[in-house]
Amino acid sequence: MKRKAGSHPLGKPVGPSGRPSTVFLVGFMGAGKTVVGRRLSRRLGWDFEDLDDRIQTRERRLIAQIFRESGEAEFRRAEHAALRELLAELGSAPRIVALGGGAFAQTKNAAMLQKSGAAVVFLDGPADELFRRCEQEHIERPLRHDARQFCELYEQRRPFYLKAGWRVDTSGKDLDTIAAEVACSLGLQ
Ligand code: S3P
Helix, strand or coil: CCCCCCECCCCCEEECCCCCCEEECCCCCCCHHHHHHHHHHHHHHEEEEEEHHHHHHHHHHCHHHHHHHHHHHHHHHHHHHHHHHHHHHHHCCEEECCCCCCHHHHHHHHHHHHHHHCCEEEECCCHHHHHHHHHHHCCCCCCCHCCCCCCHHHHHHHHHHHHEEEEEECCCHHHHHHHHHHHHHCCCC
Protein backbone atom coordinates (compact mmCIF):
# COMPACT_ATOMS: atom_id res chain seq x y z
CA MET A 1 0.00 0.00 0.00
CA LYS A 2 3.03 2.29 -0.18
CA ARG A 3 2.84 5.56 -2.01
CA LYS A 4 5.57 6.52 -4.43
CA ALA A 5 8.26 8.63 -2.75
CA GLY A 6 8.59 12.20 -3.91
CA SER A 7 9.26 15.72 -2.75
CA HIS A 8 7.44 18.98 -3.17
CA PRO A 9 8.36 22.66 -3.30
CA LEU A 10 6.23 23.20 -0.18
CA GLY A 11 8.81 21.34 1.88
CA LYS A 12 10.78 18.13 2.19
CA PRO A 13 8.30 15.50 3.30
CA VAL A 14 10.56 12.73 2.00
CA GLY A 15 14.02 12.30 3.50
CA PRO A 16 17.23 11.48 1.61
CA SER A 17 16.65 7.77 2.28
CA GLY A 18 13.37 7.97 0.38
CA ARG A 19 11.48 7.38 3.64
CA PRO A 20 8.90 9.97 4.66
CA SER A 21 10.17 12.74 6.94
CA THR A 22 6.68 14.08 7.62
CA VAL A 23 3.90 11.82 8.82
CA PHE A 24 0.28 12.93 9.19
CA LEU A 25 -2.00 10.90 11.43
CA VAL A 26 -5.65 11.04 10.43
CA GLY A 27 -8.82 9.31 11.59
CA PHE A 28 -11.99 9.81 13.56
CA MET A 29 -12.34 11.31 17.03
CA GLY A 30 -10.95 8.93 19.64
CA ALA A 31 -8.63 7.17 17.18
CA GLY A 32 -5.63 8.25 19.28
CA LYS A 33 -4.02 10.58 16.73
CA THR A 34 -2.53 12.88 19.37
CA VAL A 35 -1.42 10.30 21.92
CA VAL A 36 -0.05 7.91 19.30
CA GLY A 37 1.63 10.86 17.58
CA ARG A 38 3.40 11.81 20.82
CA ARG A 39 4.54 8.22 21.42
CA LEU A 40 5.75 7.93 17.86
CA SER A 41 7.64 11.21 18.04
CA ARG A 42 9.42 10.04 21.22
CA ARG A 43 10.17 6.71 19.64
CA LEU A 44 11.68 8.23 16.52
CA GLY A 45 13.10 11.39 18.10
CA TRP A 46 11.00 13.49 15.71
CA ASP A 47 9.09 16.70 16.40
CA PHE A 48 5.39 16.44 17.10
CA GLU A 49 2.60 18.85 16.34
CA ASP A 50 -1.16 18.75 16.79
CA LEU A 51 -2.91 20.85 14.14
CA ASP A 52 -5.70 21.72 16.59
CA ASP A 53 -3.09 23.39 18.85
CA ARG A 54 -1.88 25.50 15.94
CA ILE A 55 -5.46 26.51 15.16
CA GLN A 56 -6.06 27.54 18.78
CA THR A 57 -2.84 29.59 18.83
CA ARG A 58 -3.61 31.31 15.53
CA GLU A 59 -7.20 32.04 16.52
CA ARG A 60 -6.40 32.77 20.19
CA ARG A 61 -9.47 30.70 21.10
CA LEU A 62 -10.16 27.12 22.13
CA ILE A 63 -11.57 24.79 19.46
CA ALA A 64 -14.88 24.50 21.35
CA GLN A 65 -15.04 28.28 21.56
CA ILE A 66 -14.50 28.65 17.78
CA PHE A 67 -17.39 26.24 17.16
CA ARG A 68 -19.59 27.98 19.71
CA GLU A 69 -18.88 31.54 18.67
CA SER A 70 -18.33 31.20 14.92
CA GLY A 71 -19.68 27.82 13.81
CA GLU A 72 -18.19 24.84 11.99
CA ALA A 73 -17.65 26.60 8.64
CA GLU A 74 -15.38 29.14 10.30
CA PHE A 75 -13.54 26.36 12.12
CA ARG A 76 -12.94 24.57 8.79
CA ARG A 77 -11.60 27.79 7.28
CA ALA A 78 -9.20 28.20 10.21
CA GLU A 79 -8.22 24.54 9.99
CA HIS A 80 -7.42 24.79 6.28
CA ALA A 81 -5.38 27.98 6.79
CA ALA A 82 -3.42 26.37 9.64
CA LEU A 83 -2.69 23.27 7.56
CA ARG A 84 -1.54 25.38 4.62
CA GLU A 85 0.79 27.31 6.93
CA LEU A 86 2.17 24.13 8.45
CA LEU A 87 2.88 22.57 5.04
CA ALA A 88 4.67 25.71 3.91
CA GLU A 89 6.96 25.46 6.95
CA LEU A 90 8.07 21.86 6.45
CA GLY A 91 11.82 21.74 6.46
CA SER A 92 14.54 19.25 7.12
CA ALA A 93 13.41 18.41 10.69
CA PRO A 94 11.24 15.31 10.56
CA ARG A 95 7.82 15.74 12.07
CA ILE A 96 4.71 13.84 13.11
CA VAL A 97 1.47 15.81 12.77
CA ALA A 98 -1.88 14.82 14.29
CA LEU A 99 -4.87 16.22 12.41
CA GLY A 100 -8.32 16.80 13.92
CA GLY A 101 -10.94 14.21 13.01
CA GLY A 102 -12.57 16.25 10.25
CA ALA A 103 -9.48 17.65 8.54
CA PHE A 104 -8.77 14.80 6.12
CA ALA A 105 -12.48 14.52 5.24
CA GLN A 106 -12.23 17.99 3.62
CA THR A 107 -11.26 17.36 0.02
CA LYS A 108 -9.10 20.45 -0.33
CA ASN A 109 -7.06 19.45 2.72
CA ALA A 110 -6.65 15.91 1.44
CA ALA A 111 -5.55 17.23 -1.96
CA MET A 112 -2.99 19.53 -0.35
CA LEU A 113 -1.57 16.64 1.70
CA GLN A 114 -1.45 14.35 -1.29
CA LYS A 115 0.43 17.01 -3.26
CA SER A 116 2.91 17.48 -0.42
CA GLY A 117 4.12 13.89 -0.75
CA ALA A 118 4.01 13.40 3.04
CA ALA A 119 2.90 10.06 4.45
CA VAL A 120 -0.72 10.01 5.60
CA VAL A 121 -1.63 7.24 8.04
CA PHE A 122 -5.23 6.41 8.92
CA LEU A 123 -5.64 5.22 12.51
CA ASP A 124 -8.67 2.98 12.16
CA GLY A 125 -11.00 1.48 14.75
CA PRO A 126 -14.65 0.53 15.22
CA ALA A 127 -17.05 3.40 16.02
CA ASP A 128 -18.25 1.94 19.34
CA GLU A 129 -14.69 1.64 20.63
CA LEU A 130 -13.86 5.19 19.49
CA PHE A 131 -17.01 6.49 21.20
CA ARG A 132 -16.02 4.76 24.47
CA ARG A 133 -12.49 6.16 24.27
CA CYS A 134 -13.88 9.70 23.79
CA GLU A 135 -16.13 9.23 26.82
CA GLN A 136 -13.12 8.31 28.94
CA GLU A 137 -11.04 11.26 27.74
CA HIS A 138 -13.30 14.02 29.05
CA ILE A 139 -12.27 16.37 26.25
CA GLU A 140 -14.93 18.75 24.96
CA ARG A 141 -15.57 17.71 21.36
CA PRO A 142 -18.14 19.94 19.64
CA LEU A 143 -19.00 17.28 17.03
CA ARG A 144 -19.49 14.39 19.45
CA HIS A 145 -23.05 14.17 20.72
CA ASP A 146 -24.78 10.82 21.25
CA ALA A 147 -23.67 7.39 20.06
CA ARG A 148 -26.03 7.39 17.07
CA GLN A 149 -24.87 10.75 15.73
CA PHE A 150 -21.25 9.69 16.33
CA CYS A 151 -21.72 6.50 14.28
CA GLU A 152 -23.44 8.36 11.44
CA LEU A 153 -20.61 10.88 11.18
CA TYR A 154 -18.08 8.04 11.36
CA GLU A 155 -19.75 6.21 8.46
CA GLN A 156 -19.89 9.41 6.45
CA ARG A 157 -16.18 10.07 6.94
CA ARG A 158 -14.67 6.60 6.75
CA PRO A 159 -14.46 6.54 2.92
CA PHE A 160 -12.33 9.69 3.10
CA TYR A 161 -9.96 8.23 5.69
CA LEU A 162 -9.56 5.12 3.55
CA LYS A 163 -7.89 7.30 0.90
CA ALA A 164 -4.84 7.65 3.19
CA GLY A 165 -1.72 5.90 1.94
CA TRP A 166 -1.49 3.70 5.05
CA ARG A 167 -4.03 2.23 7.47
CA VAL A 168 -3.24 0.92 10.93
CA ASP A 169 -5.92 -0.90 12.92
CA THR A 170 -5.94 0.36 16.53
CA SER A 171 -8.68 -1.88 17.84
CA GLY A 172 -7.83 -3.40 21.24
CA LYS A 173 -4.18 -2.33 20.96
CA ASP A 174 -2.15 -0.26 23.41
CA LEU A 175 -0.48 2.99 22.40
CA ASP A 176 3.05 1.58 22.13
CA THR A 177 1.89 -1.24 19.86
CA ILE A 178 0.07 1.20 17.60
CA ALA A 179 3.07 3.56 17.46
CA ALA A 180 5.35 0.61 16.64
CA GLU A 181 3.02 -0.54 13.87
CA VAL A 182 2.91 2.92 12.33
CA ALA A 183 6.72 3.17 12.41
CA CYS A 184 7.11 -0.32 10.94
CA SER A 185 4.58 0.12 8.17
CA LEU A 186 6.39 3.29 7.06
CA GLY A 187 9.76 1.54 7.17
CA LEU A 188 10.96 3.93 9.87
CA GLN A 189 12.02 1.20 12.32
C1 S3P B 1 -13.21 17.40 14.90
C2 S3P B 1 -12.35 16.72 15.72
C3 S3P B 1 -11.52 17.37 16.74
C4 S3P B 1 -11.33 18.85 16.43
C5 S3P B 1 -12.66 19.49 16.16
C6 S3P B 1 -13.38 18.87 14.98
C7 S3P B 1 -13.98 16.66 13.89
O1 S3P B 1 -10.23 16.75 16.82
O2 S3P B 1 -10.51 19.04 15.33
O3 S3P B 1 -13.43 19.38 17.32
O4 S3P B 1 -14.52 17.29 12.96
O5 S3P B 1 -14.04 15.42 13.98
P1 S3P B 1 -10.02 15.26 17.43
O6 S3P B 1 -10.25 14.29 16.32
O7 S3P B 1 -8.61 15.28 17.89
O8 S3P B 1 -11.00 15.10 18.54
